[in-house]
Amino acid sequence: MFHLEVSQLHKSYGETKVFEGIEFGIRKGELVTLLGPSGCGKSTLLRALAGLTPVDGGQVRVAGEDITWQEPQKRGIGMVFQSYALFPNMTVWDNVAFGLKMKPQPGRELAASVKEALELVELTGFERRYPGELSGGQRQRVALARALVVRPRILLLDEPLSALDARIRRSLRQQIREIQQRLELTTIFVTHDQEEALTLSDRIFLMNKGSIVQSGTPEQIYTRPASEFVASFIGSPPMNLLTKAP
Numbered sequence: 001m002f003h004l005e006v007s008q009l010h011k012s013y014g015e016t017k018v019f020e021g022i023e024f025g026i027r028k029g030e031l032v033t034l035l036g037p038s039g040c041g042k043s044t045l046l047r048a049l050a051g052l053t054p055v056d057g058g059q060v061r062v063a064g065e066d067i068t069w070q071e072p073q074k075r076g077i078g079m080v081f082q083s084y085a086l087f088p089n090m091t092v093w094d095n096v097a098f099g100l101k102m103k104p105q106p107g108r109e110l111a112a113s114v115k116e117a118l119e120l121v122e123l124t125g126f127e128r129r130y131p132g133e134l135s136g137g138q139r140q141r142v143a144l145a146r147a148l149v150v151r152p153r154i155l156l157l158d159e160p161l162s163a164l165d166a167r168i169r170r171s172l173r174q175q176i177r178e179i180q181q182r183l184e185l186t187t188i189f190v191t192h193d194q195e196e197a198l199t200l201s202d203r204i205f206l207m208n209k210g211s212i213v214q215s216g217t218p219e220q221i222y223t224r225p226a227s228e229f230v231a232s233f234i235g236s237p238p239m240n241l242l243t244k245a246p
């Protein structure tokens with residue numbers, strides 16, 4: 001059975017269809033990237049899964065439970081945004097603890113949970129700093145710790161690396177993959193960057209104009225593109241990008 005299952009999901013703003021007939025399943029512990037050009041509906045789809053944008057129809061199920069109309073904080077979904085979305089007037093510690101104050105974990109001590117989340121993202125020692133005293137990569141690791149501290153059932157990452165320079169992007173990409181695999185976290189990673197998708201994913205869902213036009217492993221997408229759009233969007237990265245490691 002799939003851990004996350006989406007059926008016939010659709011969303012419009014007035015006359016504009018943002019996405020339509022979205023269907024997919026993601027296994028527990030799988031990392032899927034949602035890849036596609038700007039404006040194809042990736043962010044809106046991710047926000048709909050998190051409950052931040054109401055859908056017009058369809059169903060979202062996690063571990064068999066229908067969460068389509070559940071409040072965002074009750075879904076057990078952690079989300080990380082491109083813009084970090086940290087509170088500038090709170091320390092690293094308080095930013096991470098905020099996730100738990102919104103959703104207390106029965107039987108788990110707040111301090112121990114925050115410590116563990118900061119260890120995971122290798123920010124032990126930075127507890128008393130403010131976001132303004134951190135680099136972009138460090139800020140994004142705080143945002144990741146805040147999402148992880150509630151032990152989410154699903155992790156959603158919306159272009160989390162796009163604001164960072166190439167070197168930091170590569171190392172944080174690897175770190176995200178390691179944490180995701182260690183925690184066996186079911187994850188959707190949104191990107192418009194083909195290389196990122198090809199190197200990071202168990203599977204890629206390629207989107208265009210509000211539909212998933214092809215899904216498969218990086219190898220399948222790269223070697224057997226189902227349409228000219230897919231072939232031209234994926235381009236011709238060197239074959240050594242198709243190894244499993246990020």
Ligand code: ADP
Pocket residue numbers: 013016018036037038039040041042043044045
């Ligand atoms: P992507 O993440 O792939 O760049 P988005 O999901 O941000 O795409 O946007 C998909 C389409 O939905 C775009 O045409 C965008 O203009 C439109 N859209 C997104 N949010 C809104 C909104 N709040 N009101 C109206 N149109 C929107």
